[in-house]
Amino acid sequence: MDLQKAGGAAALVEAVAYIAGFAVWLTLLAPENAESLSAVQKLAFLLERKALFQATNLLIYVFFGVFLVVLAVALHERLKAGAFAMMQTATAFGLIWAGLVIASGMVANVGLDAVARINETDPAQATSVWQTIGAVQNGLGGGVEIVGGLWVVLISWAALRSAGLPRLLNYIGFAVGAAGVLTVVPGLGDLGAIFGLGQIVWFVWLGAVMLRTQRD
Secondary structure, rough: OOHHHHHHHHHHHHHHHHHHHHHHHOOOOOOOOOHHHHHHHHHHHHHOOOOHHHHHHHHHEEEEEHHHHHHHHHHHHHHHHOOOHHHHHHHHHHHHHHHHHHHHHHHHHHHHHHHHHHHHHOOHHHHHHHHHHHHHHHHHHOOOOOHHHHHHHHHHHHHHHHHOOOHHHHHHHHHHHHHHOOOOOOOOOOOHHHHHHHHHHHHHHHHHHHHHEEEO
């Protein structure tokens, strides 16, 4: 498999990871009457589904980050001829995002193991530790998507300059990337859901283009 096809396959894997993640978090990992539950009760619910939580994190953070490296490198090769300097910057952001995503998932998974041990003797302390871990994870990339958003914006801009991807796909990329960038603004964190949902469309279309041909 050549690099472009590997990148296309990686883009489709990213889309599947997003879809699976949304599906699990909105169903199996979503407690009923969540708003009425205390933080201790929410943690207890999560610990009862610890294996599912960690498997989901492996998919949507760790595996996502690994395949993101392949996609970032493939896009660099595809678009560098028409926008070399911009692609150097874009690829740097893509690789940084991959590292942050992987770290975010591992912090949550390793952290939950530690919290599970603490919870056996002190549920209140375990809850406090879990909230701290959650803040660290969100800071790394679980809640703020500025790095990923910048990567998508720069890829879309470079693709417009080099005509390396369909024009409409690039406009979608601008909109999706902007939603990710804006999550850094206090109070706009909910745009992360728009970033994620929009990226499903972007990844699927991108993957189809890269698998079909070397360049459009």
